[in-house]
Amino acid sequence: MRSPSKQPESPDSPSPRSALSAGSPSTAATQPQRLRCCEKFSHSPYRLTISQEYWEMNPAERFTVLSSIGDECMCEEGLLQLLKRKATPICCIWFQPTPEMKIEQGIMKTIHVNRMIKAGFQVKILMADWFAQRKSKIDTLDKARTIGLYNIEMWKAAGMDLHKVELLWLSDELNHHAPDYWPIAMDVARKTTMDEMIRTCGLEMYEPEVIPASEFFYPYIQVSAILCRKVDIWLLNVDHRDICMLAIDYCKDIKGENKPTILLHNTLPSLLKDPGFRNKANRGRTIFMEDEGEFLELKIRSAFCPPKVAGNPCLAYIEYVIFPWFGKFEVAQKEENGRNKTFASMQELIASYENGVIDCADVKLAFEKAINNILQPVRDYFRGNDEARALINALKGQMKMNRTKGQDTSG
Known part of the structure; x- marks a missing residue:
């Protein structure tokens, strides 16, 4: 492979290890090592060109693609063996529909998906519409689905290769495969205390009496989804680390043979001076x-x-x-x-x-x-x-109606 200085980069080509973090590039691309649970990826100093088709990539090069996306890996030690064994590994990406799509969710997600497609991965995106109803302004599944369709149009506009992506809806999964999902969710709930769940959801800063009970559905169903979906690799952001650890610990507890392989990618920091300032209204x-x-x-x-x-x-x-x-x-x-x-x-x-x-x-x-x-x-x-514009107008009308209801209630 050629040196990065001699290759143009594109939204589909992997980038080297974070330059803002300590450490120098390793030779992981040429001599891949098995990853330990929660091990940080050492990114290769080499990049793959956009024109390099997946059938030209060997397992080490596919490993490089994964390391360019995930900053952390939660997995068994057989990741490279998986890449050697399977010609088209399946990667599932978790996404919760949002009416205000950040550039991280639109552009970074597009970069990640296109890289994996170019590397020969079969990519699926699980639209967690069922969870969007946790928010008071999104109180029906129809509203959540509209928001999800808006997010998909954003990816299309950004250049995501959606023709090679399978889009799934969590609400459909729960309806069609209820006997698979709910028993696991209930078993995880039985084995988890309220204190553990508060920490997993990142709700330690709140008093118990102000925490909506709907928040506690999230980790149980997400763990169930991670374990029920027949995929090789999951891709989530680092905010989901605790829930992913809950899934891995649950597998250990029940002595499950197939622990999930999970990649975690970084999130973008706040542009504000005070990183602890979390006012979402700003x-x-x-x-x-x-x-x-x-x-x-x-x-x-x-x-x-x-x-x-x-x-x-x-x-x-x-x-x-x-x-x-x-x-x-x-x-x-x-x-x-x-x-x-x-x-x-x-x-x-x-x-x-x-x-x-x-x-x-x-x-x-x-x-x-x-x-x-x-x-x-x-x-x-x-x-x-016209269709995309109509979708945005419908979404804005929906959000405006929700704000009006909130004002009427408070008055």
Whole structure:
């Protein structure tokens, strides 16, 4: 395989290990090692080109694709053996429909899915519409399904290869395979205490009397889904780590032979200065797929971008979204700083940032331009597609009706 410096990168090609985290690239691609449970992936210094078809990839190269997506692996030690044994491994991706789709859920998900398809994986996305009803504003399954269809249109607009993806709905799964799902969910519930469940759901900060009981359905059914679906690999974000551990521990408890192989990918940090500030009403915390114009400009200009690399959310967005999408990062520097500069790797960008070659203002201007270039085809798709536009209007009307009901209730 060729060196990264000689290959263009694309949304479908794997990126090297996080440059914001400590450690140097390993030779995992050329000499893959079995992974221990919860082991961090050591990303290969090599990348796969977009034109490289899956039938040309050996198990080591497929391992590289997985390591470019997942930052952590929860699995048995036989992952490489699985890749050697099975020509078309099945990967299932968990997704809960959301009316406000973040760029992480739209663009990063598109990058991950397209990479796996190119590597020869059979990809399925499980739309967890049944869980969306936990939210007070999404009180019916029809509303949850509408939101899920909107999310699918977003992926289509972003360029996800949906023709090669099987879309499943959790509500259908529960209806058609109830004898498989509910006994496991009930058994997990029997073996879990309330204290353990509060920690698993990340609800320790709340008083028990304010926690909606609906929250406790989530881990039981998700564990059941992870164990019932006949797939080789699951892909979820790191926020689901505790629930994934619950699934693995349950398998150990019942002495199950087929423990799930689970990849966890990173989430994007808050753009706000205080990382502990979790007010979801503040839309400045992240970038949404529908952001544009002056609002997007203000959001990025106001983003926290300290002179140091550690804890810098702007650099995290550049690493996990912009570099995987374009394969480079172009900075238009101020006139007094010299010519424009194109960075071919995250390591190169970090070195220039730490040395003062580029500063916070340079990074933010380039960050804003790159995000606009990524999102512009999405905007054009919805403006030029009557069905997609009607779906958004229906969703907005649905959300407006919910807000009106809430105001009437409070009054």
